Amino acid sequence: MSISDRVIAIIAEQAVLEPSDVTPESTLEDLGIDSLGLVESIFAIEEEFDISIPFNANEPSASDFDISNVAAIITGIQKLVSEKV
Amino acid sequence: MKRVVITGAGTINSLGHSVPDTLEAMREGRCGISALEFRDVERLAIQIGGQVRGFEAEGRFNRQQMTLYDRFTQFTLTAAKEAIDQSGIEFHGDIAARSGVVLGTAGGGVSTWDDNYRSVYEDGKNRVHPFVVPKLMNNAAASHVSMEHNLKGPSFTVSTACASSNHAMALAFQMVRSGAAPAMLTGGSESMLCFGGVKAWEGLRVMSKDACRPFSANRNGMVQGEGAGVFVFEEYEHARARGADILCEIVGFAMSSDASDIVMPSKQGAARAMSGALADARLSADSVGYINAHGTGTAANDKTECAAVAGVFGPHADELMISSTKSMHGHLIGGTGAVELLACIMALRDGVIAPTIGYEEPDPECALDVVPNEAREAKVDVALSNAFAFGGLNAVIALKRI
Numbered sequence: 001m002s003i004s005d006r007v008i009a010i011i012a013e014q015a016v017l018e019p020s021d022v023t024p025e026s027t028l029e030d031l032g033i034d035s036l037g038l039v040e041s042i043f044a045i046e047e048e049f050d051i052s053i054p055f056n057a058n059e060p061s062a063s064d065f066d067i068s069n070v071a072a073i074i075t076g077i078q079k080l081v082s083e084k085v
Numbered sequence: 086m087k088r089v090v091i092t093g094a095g096t097i098n099s100l101g102h103s104v105p106d107t108l109e110a111m112r113e114g115r116c117g118i119s120a121l122e123f124r125d126v127e128r129l130a131i132q133i134g135g136q137v138r139g140f141e142a143e144g145r146f147n148r149q150q151m152t153l154y155d156r157f158t159q160f161t162l163t164a165a166k167e168a169i170d171q172s173g174i175e176f177h178g179d180i181a182a183r184s185g186v187v188l189g190t191a192g193g194g195v196s197t198w199d200d201n202y203r204s205v206y207e208d209g210k211n212r213v214h215p216f217v218v219p220k221l222m223n224n225a226a227a228s229h230v231s232m233e234h235n236l237k238g239p240s241f242t243v244s245t246a247c248a249s250s251n252h253a254m255a256l257a258f259q260m261v262r263s264g265a266a267p268a269m270l271t272g273g274s275e276s277m278l279c280f281g282g283v284k285a286w287e288g289l290r291v292m293s294k295d296a297c298r299p300f301s302a303n304r305n306g307m308v309q310g311e312g313a314g315v316f317v318f319e320e321y322e323h324a325r326a327r328g329a330d331i332l333c334e335i336v337g338f339a340m341s342s343d344a345s346d347i348v349m350p351s352k353q354g355a356a357r358a359m360s361g362a363l364a365d366a367r368l369s370a371d372s373v374g375y376i377n378a379h380g381t382g383t384a385a386n387d388k389t390e391c392a393a394v395a396g397v398f399g400p401h402a403d404e405l406m407i408s409s410t411k412s413m414h415g416h417l418i419g420g421t422g423a424v425e426l427l428a429c430i431m432a433l434r435d436g437v438i439a440p441t442i443g444y445e446e447p448d449p450e451c452a453l454d455v456v457p458n459e460a461r462e463a464k465v466d467v468a469l470s471n472a473f474a475f476g477g478l479n480a481v482i483a484l485k486r487i
Binding site (some may be wrong): 016036039042043052055056057058059061 | 130251288289291292293294304305345348349383384385415
């Protein structure tokens, strides 16, 4: 599975949706993922890829990690995974 | 109903090892938050906290006591001794039989759990010290205070996360007010600044890596602290009869439950607790001069708390002062309300309002007089102390100058 598919699978599970219902344009709000759900998703993604995502729930827009939609999250994770090697 | 007054106060926290030292630090707006020092701290993403420094338990307690006293109990006993010494109250005979200890803590002996889990899981040991359980239990501190000072009345521990101390003090207040007890030792304690304690908090992603800046637009989370605050709550006539120095009067309290979310705060729940405390004390909203805020420095708490204050106090919200001393001593979780009560006593008794330090940028969602960065002199007749816990459990205490 590609990074993109793995991220979408995690987000879909959190949102209790089918992966096919999660599109790159979807925002977390569209998917019904609240702040607590976001923190859980980030934890699951960190575990899946063995990376650390710089995210502070107090200032979600201040960190380098863009969570504005699914595509942005996937791009951010691809970058973190590539930096890991 | 009896009147209830505070005749003794004790504390240990990152600002000082006594009440005078702590109040001096609050007056000067000093920050007790700095780099954490303990085993494995380098594996944490969050490496700051309001840690108690220079506290040598070994000199204060004997070897046998050390095997039974977790750090949260050590803090509690230290603060309780200061409070009782100041009060001058003696517990014997009927007074001892009817007076008790109600304390708050969220985690109890967290470092005892941490050390012993490490020992069996990481170090592979198959045996732990026989006193692990009596050392880590949440009521250990209350029990040791009762033993040390001969308090034989109603004694127990309350655990409601960040509101534990306020719930405990509200219950102690009720017992003295109802006549059930002539005096109560009350307050709370917390010692979660160890690897496991901070690691657990890290997971929520609500902690700041650099500073606690309540109400400031650039705030980025809470910072943990540790320590204890303990008070002698005493029936007014009893205190007067023995010529006690009265620090202030406790005039009301209220508790409420948001019944809504396990971590997100609720404006309605906070507002109901504040207005309930005023109603219990039979005070009008405009009599309040100072509120010691819950003020955690998270995005969610501070704006919700300010909205609740605006709702309860109306136009008077712009007249009163509200500050968060967590900016200086950090968030003592289950012990926080007890240490913060000291700021209310200082406001009422000394006419000095503790500041919210680290304040850098106004936030339109927190547009109240938060006493930024510098303490202020002001005459205050009534003060409130807010605590709003995870789990949506709120407790507010109302105090009056005497």
